[in-house]
Amino acid sequence: MIQIRKLYxxxxxxxxxxxxxxxxxxxxxxxxxxxxxxxxxxxVSILTxxxxxxxxxxxxxxxxxxxNPDEIKAITGMVPQSLALYPLLTARENLEYFGTLYGLSGxxxxxxxxxxxxxxxxxxxxxxxxxxxxGGMQRRLNLAIGLLNDPKILYLDEPTVGVDAQSRRxxxxxxxxxxxxxxxxxxxTSHYISxxxxxxxxxxxxxxxxxxxxGSKEDILSSRxxxxxxxxxxxxxxSESLSALAGVTCETGVIYVEKNDLLAQSIIRVASIxxxxxxxxxxxxYDTNRLEExxxxxxxxxxxxxx
Amino acid sequence: xxxxxGIIKKEVLEIIRDxxxxxxxxxxxxxxxxxMSLSMQSLFQPGSDFTVKIIVNDLDRSPxxxxxxxxxxxxxxxxxxxxxxxxxxxxxxxxxxxxxxNFGLVLTKHFTSAVRNFAGSPxxxxxxxxxxxxxxxxxxxxxxxxxxxxxxxxxTGSFFDxxxxxxxxxxxxxxxxxxxxxxxxxxxxxxxSGPESAIPNASQQSVPAWLVFSMYFIVMPISLxxxxxxxxxxLSRIRSxxxxxxxxxxxxxxxxxxxxxxxxVCMLCVGRFLVPLLGGDVIxxxxxxxxxxxxxxxxxxxxxxxxxxxSAVSKNTQMAGSLGVILIIIFSAIGGIMVPKFVMPAAMxxxxxxxxxxxxxxxxxxxxxxxxxxxxILSECALLVLTxxxxxxxxxxxxxxxxx
Numbered sequence: 001m002i003q004i005r006k007l008y009x010x011x012x013x014x015x016x017x018x019x020x021x022x023x024x025x026x027x028x029x030x031x032x033x034x035x036x037x038x039x040x041x042x043x044v045s046i047l048t049x050x051x052x053x054x055x056x057x058x059x060x061x062x063x064x065x066x067x068n069p070d071e072i073k074a075i076t077g078m079v080p081q082s083l084a085l086y087p088l089l090t091a092r093e094n095l096e097y098f099g100t101l102y103g104l105s106g107x108x109x110x111x112x113x114x115x116x117x118x119x120x121x122x123x124x125x126x127x128x129x130x131x132x133x134x135g136g137m138q139r140r141l142n143l144a145i146g147l148l149n150d151p152k153i154l155y156l157d158e159p160t161v162g163v164d165a166q167s168r169r170x171x172x173x174x175x176x177x178x179x180x181x182x183x184x185x186x187x188x189t190s191h192y193i194s195x196x197x198x199x200x201x202x203x204x205x206x207x208x209x210x211x212x213x214x215g216s217k218e219d220i221l222s223s224r225x226x227x228x229x230x231x232x233x234x235x236x237x238x239s240e241s242l243s244a245l246a247g248v249t250c251e252t253g254v255i256y257v258e259k260n261d262l263l264a265q266s267i268i269r270v271a272s273i274x275x276x277x278x279x280x281x282x283x284x285x286y287d288t289n290r291l292e293e294x295x296x297x298x299x300x301x302x303x304x305x306x307x
Numbered sequence: 308x309x310x311x312x313g314i315i316k317k318e319v320l321e322i323i324r325d326x327x328x329x330x331x332x333x334x335x336x337x338x339x340x341x342x343m344s345l346s347m348q349s350l351f352q353p354g355s356d357f358t359v360k361i362i363v364n365d366l367d368r369s370p371x372x373x374x375x376x377x378x379x380x381x382x383x384x385x386x387x388x389x390x391x392x393x394x395x396x397x398x399x400x401x402x403x404x405x406x407x408x409n410f411g412l413v414l415t416k417h418f419t420s421a422v423r424n425f426a427g428s429p430x431x432x433x434x435x436x437x438x439x440x441x442x443x444x445x446x447x448x449x450x451x452x453x454x455x456x457x458x459x460x461x462x463t464g465s466f467f468d469x470x471x472x473x474x475x476x477x478x479x480x481x482x483x484x485x486x487x488x489x490x491x492x493x494x495x496x497x498x499x500s501g502p503e504s505a506i507p508n509a510s511q512q513s514v515p516a517w518l519v520f521s522m523y524f525i526v527m528p529i530s531l532x533x534x535x536x537x538x539x540x541x542l543s544r545i546r547s548x549x550x551x552x553x554x555x556x557x558x559x560x561x562x563x564x565x566x567x568x569x570x571x572v573c574m575l576c577v578g579r580f581l582v583p584l585l586g587g588d589v590i591x592x593x594x595x596x597x598x599x600x601x602x603x604x605x606x607x608x609x610x611x612x613x614x615x616x617x618s619a620v621s622k623n624t625q626m627a628g629s630l631g632v633i634l635i636i637i638f639s640a641i642g643g644i645m646v647p648k649f650v651m652p653a654a655m656x657x658x659x660x661x662x663x664x665x666x667x668x669x670x671x672x673x674x675x676x677x678x679x680x681x682x683x684i685l686s687e688c689a690l691l692v693l694t695x696x697x698x699x700x701x702x703x704x705x706x707x708x709x710x711x
Contacts, residue, residue, distance in 0.1 A: 071549075073549035082539055083540065101550050102550075
């Protein structure tokens, strides 16, 4: 659906995106995750035609972004990070205005407004000014505007910032429903790791303008949450002794110690058995089924204040 | 066309729902026009109710001085607030500085001799006039002339009384010697063409000035909407839509033009209907509606181009607001909006040619005050359109560089 090759973007001397290669599958929900300044918004802005890239190639459904920007924009919807709406206009007037910009009119415009406002659960408030909406309602209107042109690809750039848990849940459900019912390809950026974990089929972790991890959620997240100890070789007897310990399992060359309250004691026992057996520990790492741990492990835990 | 209509609808709705913009575009200039028209009325209208307050201190205490004071009392524009016969000089100064009076007139003990003495040198001054420093020089001059004229009338009357036989022999009548001013000077106001207009009044002076001034305040809503769109991310959203951005700019220009024309109609209605209701003068629109429409359109387009340029060069609404307003005030000051151009020194008058507000004001005055037609405002219109083109071009370049 979307192919990105050697994409490069810089602002003055700062490299925002550095040789990005990425494929986004049709009909998938791809979660873009990364700390502040990782390049998520820049990537979305380039893909939506808001920003110009410095180098690289982007094709969407076989269309080149440089040569066919309008054709790509026509099948694209965008829900930007900021509330891209007019507070002095009512929700309906906002939807009518952006619908007109999308080239909609008459019955088609009315139908799309009805669909979008229903999807965002705004119909009871459609004649109220957007400036009088709560934060959650404004975010939902922001989403509704992005759905107006019935996009094949929908980019959502941190669409749930500052909303309450109920609105966030509703928006995530709506996005998933749209993806399922209309087979809309969705690219979703967020600071909320749980959101990405919850909603995405594929996950991309960006840091300092580069992709540091990408793949399907199943591939990225292990089924277990354990300390993996890789050893040179152990005998069957040692393996049996280790497996007899609570929360410890052995596979070929790897011992998994379950991450629970007894982890410290288990590690001491495993280490003791391995020492007695004369086995050499080659490597130790956590296998996690939690995205947050993986994310913090990959992007380090230091604060990422933007300059 | 549907796209353009949609953009215009949104822009107009945004402006008319913004209380601050409505205040700046309609209420502020309407208030200016009302206040200035009513307060300046007496200055522009001959024979009006405008009066100066005078304290008269009669040190001469003679029939001549009494007669002179009696004559002054009959003058419509002079009110004698106090008449004394021995008030010290300090007390007169104090009363003037405390605002009890605008002038203090002392008839010295030489008054009678000055009235009656036709042969010798003038001698001591018969009158001393204390003047409040804040009084306009034109009013000072008017009062001095009035006092002088009445003194000369008294003196001439005295001459006639002393030489009645000689006057009768020469066939000179005392009453005909000082005719009424209108019988001597017939004022006529120079107009461009057509019939002579009525005497220009305060409304006709102030309505065009404050109308032009207020039209440039469209910079505020323009910059507010522009920066809100930028900050709220709506410009980014619009750029992600497959549409020709030129429609957006054209839609904005047409919307603001409509607002400008509404503003013009409102201000002219204030001058025509509201000011007279409050006792002010009725404004005349001249004899060329097409000319009025043309100059209003040119000023409107110029003010919109100015607003867009200020929005493009400024980083945020605050900067656009201060920069936009400061420049309007500077151009108003040198353009004859705040102070009529004819009272400015020659150098300042020359400087006014750089002010677009001065071009607009001259155009409105040509039509409304001087009864001019389209041909009389072509140079002003050309200047306004030309600078609008330059400002819009610069705006386009800047927007392309910074945003689009």
